[in-house]
Amino acid sequence: MGWKMQTESFLPASVAVVLCVVLAAGLVFAVCRVFNLRAKRAALKEKVVELQNALILCQKELEDMKKEKHRQMDPYSSKNTKSLFVCLDKDGVIRSINDYACELFGYDREELVGKNIIGSIVPAKDSHGQTLTNLVERIKNNPRLYLDNENESVCKDGRKCWISWTNRIVYAPDGSLQEIRSVGFDITPRKQMEEELRQMTVIDPVTGVLNRRQFLEDGAKEMKRARRYKRDLSVLLMTIDRFESLNTEHGPAFGDEAIRVAVTACQNSIRDSDYLGRLADIEFAILLPETPLEGAKIVAERIRGEVMHSDLMVENVKIAVTTSISIAARTDADETIDSVLLRAFNSLRTSKARQNNIAVAE
Numbered sequence: 001m002g003w004k005m006q007t008e009s010f011l012p013a014s015v016a017v018v019l020c021v022v023l024a025a026g027l028v029f030a031v032c033r034v035f036n037l038r039a040k041r042a043a044l045k046e047k048v049v050e051l052q053n054a055l056i057l058c059q060k061e062l063e064d065m066k067k068e069k070h071r072q073m074d075p076y077s078s079k080n081t082k083s084l085f086v087c088l089d090k091d092g093v094i095r096s097i098n099d100y101a102c103e104l105f106g107y108d109r110e111e112l113v114g115k116n117i118i119g120s121i122v123p124a125k126d127s128h129g130q131t132l133t134n135l136v137e138r139i140k141n142n143p144r145l146y147l148d149n150e151n152e153s154v155c156k157d158g159r160k161c162w163i164s165w166t167n168r169i170v171y172a173p174d175g176s177l178q179e180i181r182s183v184g185f186d187i188t189p190r191k192q193m194e195e196e197l198r199q200m201t202v203i204d205p206v207t208g209v210l211n212r213r214q215f216l217e218d219g220a221k222e223m224k225r226a227r228r229y230k231r232d233l234s235v236l237l238m239t240i241d242r243f244e245s246l247n248t249e250h251g252p253a254f255g256d257e258a259i260r261v262a263v264t265a266c267q268n269s270i271r272d273s274d275y276l277g278r279l280a281d282i283e284f285a286i287l288l289p290e291t292p293l294e295g296a297k298i299v300a301e302r303i304r305g306e307v308m309h310s311d312l313m314v315e316n317v318k319i320a321v322t323t324s325i326s327i328a329a330r331t332d333a334d335e336t337i338d339s340v341l342l343r344a345f346n347s348l349r350t351s352k353a354r355q356n357n358i359a360v361a362e
Helices: 002-073 099-105 135-141 188-202 212-229 243-250 252-269 293-308 337-354
Strands: 084-088 094-097 148-154 160-171 177-186 233-240 275-278 283-289 312-314 317-319 323-329 359-361
Touching (some): 084 099, 135 177, 212 233, 212 275, 212 283, 212 337, 233 252, 233 337, 243 252, 243 317, 252 275, 252 283, 252 293, 252 312, 323 337, 337 359
Parallel strands (some): 323 359
Antiparallel strands (some): 148 160, 233 283, 233 323, 312 317
């Protein structure tokens, strides 16, 4: 009886101790787990930050690589490369233009963007009379033919320059033309050199008119055209009267001034479509396309009168200068320009044997 009571009083105390131990162990475990989770969370957060930094670095390296690749593939993006970039819409209106192009043409970007390229940096007609108003249309309609082209351009101050363009057309998803992208290079120095070389080969260096070879080449072309279409064509042959004696009397200065007076009179009396050439020292020829004999006579008299009334001064001495001119017109029997010139030459020689200061037709 006594034992039973003793046992019953002992059980509740033991259970309490066990419960306390279990609770303490659970609490310790929970605390340890919390600390462990916090440590793992901190480590995970640190790893995330590390990965984010690595991602940012990779993105920057990728961006640098893209920029470098773009620079290599796109030379006009480099500040050190003197190239022009112009982006046009389908109508030729400038959408964008790079700094160097603005600098070359002398405009601010705002002055060009939104303007049509024709009439702003590309003239409607160049110095040689070539029409450029339909240049954009030609590029659009024949993109393969206009992958590369050269044309004269004009700066804000009126200065002319030549640009070599490479053109690419960008199409929209529906196949319509979206824009025209053009990269250009200034080739003005090359064009100037080409013009100087051309001048050396076709222009008489003393008078600035066509030399003998070029005059005969142009005359042959005009003669062929006149024969084919049965058009009028006339030739004037002019020489300075008493040149040798006057040159001996007044010196070389007279000769230079006399030639200048004769050339100026010819230039003032002919059309842009006519040809003036120097065949010999004081012998000049004028080719008049689409001009009959009567019209050529009028031109000859105009030249003779201007030379005769010119005031030629050499060392304060006024010298009277006259010219003799012969005129010949194309006939159906003439096959070359040489035959017309020969008739003019024979007529001039015959007339000068009688008198000077005349204009005579064959």
